[in-house]
Amino acid sequence: MGGACSRKRDQQVSEDSLHRGVSGRYSKSASSKWLGSSFSRGADAKQGKGKCPSLMELCIHRVCEDIDKYSTFSVLPRDISQQIFDELVCSQRLTDVSLEAFRDCALQDLNMGEYPGLDDNWMDVISSQGSSLLSLDLSGSDVTDPGLTNLKDCKNLQALNLNYCDQITDCGLENISGLTNLTSVSFRRNNTVTAQGMSVLSGLINLVKLDLERCPKIHGGMVHLKGLAKLESLNINCCNCITDSDMKPLADLTNLKGLQISSSKVTDYGVIFLKALEKLTLLNMEGCPVTAACLESLSGIVSTKLNCIEEIASVEYQLRPGNSNYYVFYKSYQCLQSLKVLNLGFNDITDAILVHLRGDLVFVYFFHLAGTFPASSVSTVGRLSYLESLNLDSCRIRDEGLIYLSGLHRLKSLELSDTEVGNNGIRHLSGLRNLESLNLSFTVVTDSGLKKLCGLSSLRSLNLDARQITDTGLAALTSLTGLTHLDLFGAKITDSGTSYLRYLNFITSNHLNSDYDFSGQLNLLIDFKNLRSLEICGGGLTDAGVKNIKDLTSLTLLNLSQNSHLTDKSLEVISGLTQLVSLNVSNSRVTNMGLQHLKQLKNLKSLTLESCKVTANDIRKLQSTELPNLVNYRPE
């Protein structure tokens, strides 16, 4: 029995932990280590609502609930114990004690990225999976060098993720030198690994993907990569130690398809060494001191397999949906034939580059030119009729420049933040019916200009974070019923303004982000039953106003800080919002007495009550008795 493997393993291999959605590391609140991932974790396997759970799912759920009763799962077929393991990780029920039951279970995937409490004590059971283990994610853990010793036995390991494991040094990496089946190795943001530590990589001849982002001491280590003939992707973004001399050894990596060297010290001279990388399709040089001259070196990169490249292009786009605007799809058939992604954002690029490449840019889809784009070249952009995404953040562009954009009918995303665009300019956008995302933050657009947007029926995301936007402007937006994301952070919206929001029934998942001058009533928010994230930090909110959010039971993130009138009564109202994962009521009159109202918030992972009459000790007490999931709290 159990012969049929019900589990498709290849779905498990994670690409930068994408299966868990947003990683905590990149979430807005950097201090919330586990917060980002916890939104997606733990929601599964509950009975009720929707599809009938399979018997297998019910059993797994049951086992996870009684996990302490099991001493070993080694009697189970591997694919079943793997499912139990995954569910425990997902629901964050796995502890060093319950992990013991998985000793010698021949598990293949241990994806425990950013798992709370993971340290060297866990490594013995992890290594006991031996030659079965294929992928291991220990990112963000407290594992140290000795913890890696037993990994030597995991001969078949293919993917190893040690991102943010800041206690692992050169010495620890030596333990992976014999794991020649590794195809993917990642140790982002390691402050100690040096060129010497990288020498272990020279033996990993099957390596396809290597990620060393934010490692500040690896200068000189690239020489150890010379023999890695299979390497296709190398990420050394934000390694500010990397210089031109580090580019030289890369010339031998002729299979390289993706190279990311953003924010390094590489100059035009270093780029010359990349000439030989004929298969390169992605090159990220954001923030490098390169000039347009480097493009001449790259123009030699030619590939005949155009079909193949188009395919990769779409894959890459899907892999990085959040980052898409950081890349320029550079499909130039004459000059940079195989290079499709070229990021020149915030570089010192002038008109010269656009003039130089005008003829080749026709097929560009994604254009990231933030901060680099001279206004005089806007007419060139206007000819790029395939353009779907255009980022002109911080560019020197004015009203008269936007006339050139009026013909870009395929445009879905337009970023005009921090430009000098005003009311006269945005009328040129009124015909862009496919526009889904528009950012007008920190522009000089005022209320009367917003009328021009009322025909943009595809619009889903609109950023109006600007001081001069008021209630009147909001009134013009009521026809935009498809909006799901509206950012009014700095706008001057009052109670009467919120009544217009009533029409925007579909603001569901994301932000309603504003410092409303809520003197009392938030009752208009009641329509937004599906709102998951709410931040009102304008200072004008009182307990009476908070009452109006009691029905927003879908909220997972609530930030009411800076409202100095709020008292314990507000916490009492909040006690019903049991889905809350993150709560911030800093700078209020909340006291220790009020903490009792938070007992029901069992999902709470982050609690911030700075500058209140609350002591760390009392929060700690609450954590130990009532809120076991709380991992992050202030004051601490």
Added chain:
Amino acid sequence: MKKEDTVKLISREGFEFIIDKKAAMVSQTIRNMLTSPGSFAETEHGQVTFPEINTTILEKICQYFYWSLQYASGKETEFHIEPEITLELMMAANYLHT
């Protein structure tokens, strides 16, 4: 109940469970056995023997089949699983694609 609308599931100990075909089809494995082309004994006689599933477990599985049908029709109750049989039940569920 017409005979062709039912199937007989037989446990390791030889205990027979006669249940609605519709319920048994909740299991992908049993569905395949009963509907596959060709004249397999299972298809012809409408009975399946499970030499590796004991009576307790098979009974629980039959309960699940009916619970699942109820669930699909909107009656979303909780399905209770006794902790002591969970692991064995899992292996059977795995085999039965249930």
